[in-house]
Each structure stands twice: as structure tokens, then as C-alpha cells.
Amino acid sequence: MAPKVHAALYSTAAMRAFATLHEKNVEFEVVPIDMRAGEHKKEPFLSLNPFGKVPAFEDGDLKLFESRAITAYVAYEYHGKGTELVYHDTKKMATVSVWIEVEAHHFDPVVSKLVTEQLVKPMLRGLEPDSAVVEENQKKLGEVLDVYEARLSKSKYLGGDEFTLADLHHLPAIHYMMGTSTKKVFETRPHVSAWAKDILARPAWIKTVAMQKQA
Incomplete structure (x- = not known):
């Protein structure tokens, strides 16, 4: 049986899972979750994720x-299929793991606030973004991306010279930010800009975005 992903198609977290499955050429089934109706906070979903996300x-x-x-x-699990995404050399994988942690603890908390202000509030709640919050978090994101710029001046991807989960985990947020004023924070850093364009053009990511249009 094909794996199942219980999710809303527009969720950044869900899009990480979709992109990984596409990169590995693994067929999967999406079980739609209507978050506006609160299905993620009710059974049977809570039996799968007790945190309701x-x-x-x-x-x-x-x-x-x-x-x-x-x-x-x-x-x-699907080693040998599609794009490897991880290394089996422990030292190489240690470097990838560092950047996976960086994304989770430095990049994602800042960019999630920008996604909320610039996309979720106006599109789903009919509210205006708080310009002060946007400005503050764009500055914080710039400080994070300065570290990325230095790293990407030395290697094509964050974990080395091959595309890995360290890069893939950034895709949903970068994709959404490209439609907002935060795009400039990426574009003003040449190595970051080139990296973002490279990973956004991957066929697996294009398939992930297409899932929303087909829904």
C-alpha cells in the first residue's frame, strides 16, 4: 500500500513531506484535512497526531x-530510490544535520512569522499585515541569511555539494516568500539568491506546487 499523508495542501510542513516523497519517486496518497473546519483538532486525526497539527x-x-x-x-526507508537526500557517510551527514537544525531553530521561527503576517492574515483572515512585525522579522531573517551567504560561498548546497534534506526543508517558506516583499531579503545576497532559484526549480518541488493547483 502507498504511504498516506494526512494534510492540507497549503501547509508548509506538509509540503516538506510531499517534496521528499516526490524526490524519492514514491507514490503516495493525500488524505485531505480541512483545517478551516478544525478537522486537525478532532478525531480521527488526533489519533494520528495528538498535537493536532x-x-x-x-x-x-x-x-x-x-x-x-x-x-x-x-x-x-527509500534509500536507493530517486534523490538520496541524506549521506551514509557519518561525517558528511553530521554537516547536513547541522543545517537541518539551523533551518528548524534559526530560519523557520523567523520566516513563519513572516508567512503569518504577509500571507495568512490577509488571505485567510482578511487582516492587514503588521508592518512593524514584518520589518522586525525581515531584519532577523537577513541576519540568518548572512550566515547562509557565507556558507553558500563555499559549497553549492547547505550540506555540501549535493541537494539534501537540509535544503529541501527550506522550500515551502522560500516559495511563499517569493510572492512577498521579503523576496528582496533573499535577492540581495547573491549566493543565497542563486541557491533559492536552484532548489525552487527542482522537478519534485514543481510537482509539489502543482498539487495545489490541481486540487
């Missing part, structure tokens, strides 16, 4: 939640 994932008798745990499982 998407995505939740099933592969046979295995049930997982937390998007980065799902992407790691897919990358290792």
Missing part, C-alpha cells in the same frame, strides 16, 4: 507526525 503520515503499520521526522524516515 498537520501533517500526519502512515506507511503500513507505521504512524508518524512532525514533518522533519517524516522526511528523515522517507529518505532512509
